[in-house]
Amino acid sequence: MADTARIKSVVMNADEIERALTRMAHQILEKNKGAQGIALVGIVTRGDTLACRLAKKIKEIEGVDVPLGQLDISFYRDDFAIHLSPEVLSTKIPFSIDDVNIVLVDDVLFTGRTIRAALDALMDIGRPRTVQLAVLVDRGHRELPIRADYVGKNVPSASNENVRVFLQEVDGRSEVEIIALEQGKRAGSAPLGGE
């Protein structure tokens, strides 16, 4: 993808990402009336990194360590295209999600299909009290009736563009970019690589 793509614009830099996450952490605490009974579950890859950052911010604000997990949804995808990845991705949720308010965290909300898969994956693990959705970027083009509860930034985009999130921990820099796709190529919902 990288060789055929072209960066159109940078829509968020590292500072803007941090500020958006701080606001989202406050919103999560406000809506749930504190940090009790909530847990963050990030969708691999990058959703888990963002969940980790949100957990740190919640700790700074409220002084509470919220349970933190990561969810691999590749076995729940509706297109069953395998995105082979050299690293071992796996679901790690080291706590019971039963009766917990789960905040699902992902980098980009696009078609909604990833979130659909994530909801199915969560329901196989347990029965959360509620599931809320936090995304760094909402780029529109929904194909399913899914919306986010917490949004870092709304980024209107065309279907021949891709929105990519880069994070320091994974990519060595933090940035949200709009990338122009080659003509004829259509952007899809984000697979494992966040592409």
Add this chain to the structure above:
Amino acid sequence: MAFNHRNLIDITEYSADDLMLMLRTAERFRSVNERRVKKLPTLRGYTVVNMFNEPSTRTRSSFEIAEKRLSCDTLNFGGSSTSTVKGESLTDTVRTLCSYKIDLIVVRDKHAGVPRKVADVSGVHVIDAGDGKHQHPTQALLDLYTIWQKFGHIEGLNVGIVGDINHSRVCGSLIPALRTLGAHVTIVAPATLRPARPEVLGVEHATARLDEALPDLDVVYMLRIQRERLEGAPYPSLREYNMLYGLTEEREKLMRPDAIVCHPGPINRGVELDSFMADHPERSAILDQVYAGVLVRMAAMYLLLGGSDDGLTA
């Protein structure tokens, strides 16, 4: 990274990358097998036929569990209940099955080469679940997985395979796969159960003396003495076999501190393996192997039916 195999029949067709991808994929299925809902919707709508023309308990049950945990529809087919007894040829049987629009056939047969024939005739994906004395690739994968989990790597390990090398389809897959991944393989067997030219198998050392080989081994892989193949008297008695080649409490002292014991099952207790070793809390990896069987079979079906990464963003 691409995975471009249609079938899992001959493990020598799999590169080191392919094998490691299998093991890593198996690892990803581990958490599913440890939670309350042990099921994934991944292969919903796919139909898998288990064609077992030879008795099998653990391979068959482990395939069935793997299929059910991936939500496939399955059909168990084979043995004396099928129309082969009425004289139908293998080709006709397979063509008939394919008319049901199936996606994968798991084949166990007492004749070597049947899985390849089934693949040629059917055109669907085929997994060899053991054919004659030829290969048993999913057994090799579960062995590799177990060793990989215990040591964290496979390259450079000394693996000794002890017992009936000549009749073993486990060896047929395990030895080449170990060599592909860079392990060193020693075979230990009486001359009557050892191939005349072990180097053809890719083996680096062959010996008849277990006591001399044991101190160098990281993995001691004990093969089952196949009592049903005792014809020709390859050794005088089971008792003598146990004295010379059985892994006993006494021999445990010769093993490296972190060496493990594997066995493909079913065990002949008191013949190749004493109960002390089979149930040894630190050394015995036998039940880990059984557990790994479900994981690697899930991985094999997932990768074969899922096709390859074509680089498209879905």
